[in-house]
Amino acid sequence: MKNRKTIDDIAAELGLSKSTVSRAISGKGRLSLSTRERVLSYINKHNYKPSAVAQGLAMQKTYNIGVVCPVDYEIFDLQYFHRCLQGISEQTTDLGYDIILSMIGRNDISGLVRLIENHKADGVILTRTLFDDAAADYLKKSGRPFVVIGPSPDPDLIRIDNDHLSACSELTGILLAKGYTRIALMGGDDTHIITDTRRKGYELALRKAGIEPDPSLIRMGVEETGQAGAALAEILSQDPDCLICMDEKITGMVMGECRNRHIRIPQDLRLASFYNSAFLANSSPAITALDIDDRKLGAAAAEKLLEMIEGNRPESVLLKNYQVILRESTM
Amino acid sequence: MKNRKTIDDIAAELGLSKSTVSRAISGKGRLSLSTRERVLSYINKHNYKPSAVAQGLAMQKTYNIGVVCPVDYEIFDLQYFHRCLQGISEQTTDLGYDIILSMIGRNDISGLVRLIENHKADGVILTRTLFDDAAADYLKKSGRPFVVIGPSPDPDLIRIDNDHLSACSELTGILLAKGYTRIALMGGDDTHIITDTRRKGYELALRKAGIEPDPSLIRMGVEETGQAGAALAEILSQDPDCLICMDEKITGMVMGECRNRHIRIPQDLRLASFYNSAFLANSSPAITALDIDDRKLGAAAAEKLLEMIEGNRPESVLLKNYQVILRESTM
């Protein structure tokens, strides 16, 4: 961090003033083509890069965006998060922004608070939405630009989301069209808004088909293997012809339980998932699933956030960023 | 980012000079107890936090550390990475450092280069080591402080690692002590140094027990399910009483293959893993495994990196950061 060239050095060596050099680099302000090119070729040759910190101080910016990662993400969520992050990274990197990671717990957002109070980020992306989301509430009060990825009941937030409702409804509808009528649903943590949305999508498709959702075919709050076993037993007692699981994890647990109980897929029970993964694609049988491009989600979120940082007020976006992949499990 | 209080405001409101206020906050330099407390209580009351950017410029620091995350991490690696990150975060957060994430590909370290050239981080943690590691090479040349987590043949690097050799030897030794003598080993990518280390640990334990390792009981390069099936068949033909897999992924594949072949664990074959996971802990039967606290690894790496940033030259560390967890699969 020591003897690196500064804009002053360059100015001196080129016999110019620092403001001229600055202008040449930033492209702002008018100056002659020749001096601009002289400066540009010089900094290029000497691989000069302005100090982000100094720029930050002058511009009142950090050129960082905060990305919040819940510490309690578990293995399947991590994949989503990682791909989101990729999308964010691809989007921000060209514009000179970096990603500051803030790990927060459900009831401990102190990391986020520090990030904001210490002015280490120009804006924040929340990668998960919760009911009663402490992080979102705090950010709202802070006045700092932020966007959330995922569904939210709060209309004030700038949201970037898949149209999960349509997506889940579409997959459910396709299964209905295949002739399955007693389609069961199994979901996890119902403090996650996404859980609720998926359920609504499922119910929407049923109603469109003239079927009133049967609560005894629906089980939420399934998070551990034991619960999956119990939930599956309950659901099976209702004689379903098809089961949709809300995510990869639950689908995996159900597959294990089915093996234990010698229930064959798809012969005895059709199985589908509202969230695709390599695991579901490669398992045997391969599982029908809703495929979502999480990178696009991240990229869209970053794009909107940067707009906000530039002073605009973008609209929320609902991406039709999914496709239904039909596989052996629902043949 | 606008009208926040500055150190000047505070100085004015307290009738002091900004240098006095600065001293009160930083704790550097002598000043009377009374003024110190006056300042402290004032900033506390008004929740003043110094601007990290301005401090950065004055101190020639960013108070950020870069953490490199390969984009090609797959699902099992992500868990390791996430827990590492937790450890790093816990360690750095109290000292006012934040984590800047840099996503890099195996052959594209441009993100890292940008991070360094733009002076956005005071140091870097590499969470994975490779042969011919472009990231490590670049960082070495850059002169910026960095540490790597994992094994490396390069003695110049500051490494933070588990004592995998002892760990693997210990687990193998315990299985030998249980009376199993034909212990097989299955491993993955043998261009990873870790693969080699684990094998050495296994062999060490055998030799200690007076058994010469039998190459026909050892299979490396197992990465896909198909390979696992073939490798398992080969190994089974050698009549082993126990099989150790090098990581969670291979163990999972072997479990699947065993199910297909109606090989019961532990009745027909004992099974153990050199890397633990929630999956192995909760599967049935639960699998004996070596448990490593990845958070501690991250924390240790962060600690060493911060030492380097402070100008010290720490030693590499080899943590005895593991425990053998005996479960049903080796009963």
Place this chain on the structure above:
DNA sequence: TTGTAAGCGTTATCAA
């Protein structure tokens, strides 16, 4: 078109 100089919010070196 280019230069001068005043910030941006800190820390640190002097004096007082």
Place this chain on the structure above:
DNA sequence: TTGATAACGCTTACAA
């Protein structure tokens, strides 16, 4: 024990 004042490296009116 405190207070001016000059850095830190950049941006940007305002002048020339």
